[in-house]
Amino acid sequence: MSVKEYDYLIVGAGLFGSVFAHEMTKLNKKCLVIDKRNHLGGNVYCEEKEGINIHKYGAHIFHTNDQRIWDYVNQFATFNNYINSPMSLSKGKLYNLPFNMNTFYQLWGTRTPEEAKAVIDEQVAKYGTKSPQNLEEQALSLVGKDIYETFIKEYTEKQWGKKATDLPAFIIKRLPVRYTFNNNYFNDRYQGIPIGGYNVIINGLLDGVDTKTGVDFFESRSELEALANNVVYTGKIDEFFEYKYGKLEYRSLRFENELHEIENYQGNAVVNYNDTEYPFTRIIEHKHFEFGKQSKTIITKEYPEAWDQGKEAYYPINNDRNQEIYKRYKEESLKLNHIIFGGRLAEYRYYDMHQIIASSLAQVKEILGLSSNRG
Structure with a gap:
């Protein structure tokens, strides 16, 4: 059996693949990271124009309660003290988010938590239902009519391209309501933006790692797989298996x-x-x-x-049909000992950045555990 050039071929240069490559390189494993885009970094990539770091694939705000993950990213970048405090424009008026005492004052003129809670409780009692059958009923049962119609209904319908009454209730598991004057969107202890953008972190992670951009794994699959003993795959799981059980949405x-x-x-x-x-x-x-x-x-x-094949896949549609299809692909993936599936697309789930990093570190730990057990 011929010795292969790399221990790991890593398909996708986003956070999952970059963290994995960094950790394995520290352990003297040879990694090759490829990406079909013309840059590294996946969706956290920043493009500099006019001296401004543009979040090319949507806003990315790092936040976590996990000090281990916070310490990990701070190895590669200095974070500023940015706090995410979004505004919301509805019917010509600006409101603070998340739903808090500022929002309630802007909506109703209420000044105390007791007054705001009384309005919400009254509306929930009037418009809510014990067994919500769709997203609209779920939202009304959680926060009442005013908050739903001002902030949730039209925004959600745009986001999903469907009427709120046609969307499943589980999309909104909870709606955080704060009875304080606090506009910080996240509850996490640590939060910020890396100074100089996320490319600083990716470049740090991939320092000393072989990388190739503009490479489509599926166009040269057999040649690329022949380069390494193992493959870390972070792309769409249904594409890896040639859509044999159908396409995920x-x-x-x-x-x-x-x-x-x-x-x-x-x-x-x-x-x-x-x-x-x-x-x-x-x-x-x-x-x-x-x-x-x-x-x-x-x-x-x-x-x-x-979404269609020519567009970026951002949010999995985790309804029963798609979950059933994913389950079949997941079962297939478990049969492949030398292929590791990780990240948002390979696991068909939405991840925040800190969760992706934690997932990649856990995968490395699991591999080390398996190899030490065998040894």
């Missing part, structure tokens, strides 16, 4: 960037546009992630779209 996004010859377009990094009169769901103003003082600004309008 996703929602996609389209981003439109605009350069404005002004210093400040909207005064905030994230503003949601709830009303259906706007075809986009939010506008991101990237410079605010890093407190930029540039004379110009770049904004991105985010348009949810139906």
Whole structure:
């Protein structure tokens, strides 16, 4: 049996693949990371224009409660103290998010938690139901009519391309309501943006690792697999198995960037546009992630779209049909000893960044455990 050039071929240069490559390289394993895009970093890739780091594939705000993960990313970048405090435009008025005492004052003029809670409880009692059958009924049962119609209904219908009454209730498991004047969207202890953008982290992770961009795994599959003893695959799991059990479904996004010859377009990094009169769901103003003082600004309008093969797959549609298909692919994947499936697309689930990193580290630990047990 011939000795192969690499211990691991890693398909996909996003966070999962980059963390895996970094950890295995530290253990003197030889890795090759490939990506079909013309850059490394997957969806956290930042594109620099006018001195501004643009989050090319949507806003990425790092947040975690896990000190181990926070310490891990801080090896590669210094994080600023950005706090995500989005605004929401609805029916011509701006509101604070997440739903908190500022939001309730803007909606109803309530000044105390007791007053706000009384309004919500009254509306839940009036419009809610014991056994919600769809997303609309679920939301009404959690927060009542005003919050649902002002912030949830039209935004969600744009996001999923369906009426709220046609969406399953499980999409909204809970809606956090805060009876404090706190506009910090996340509850996590650690939060921020890497100074210089996420490329700083990816470059740190992949320092000393062989990488190739613009390489489509499926166009040269047999040649690429022949290079390594093992494959780490982070792409779509149904594509890996040539769609033998059917295609999994996703929602996609389209981003439109605009350069404005002004210093400040909207005064905030994230503003949601709830009303259906706007075809986009939010506008991101990237410079605010890093407190930029540039004379110009770049904004991105985010348009949810139906997904097809030519588009990026962003959000898995985790309904019963898709979960059943995924389950069959998952069973197939477990039969392959030398292929590791990891990440958002390979596991058909939505991950935050800290979860992806934790998942990749856990995979490395599992491999080390298996090899030491065999040894």
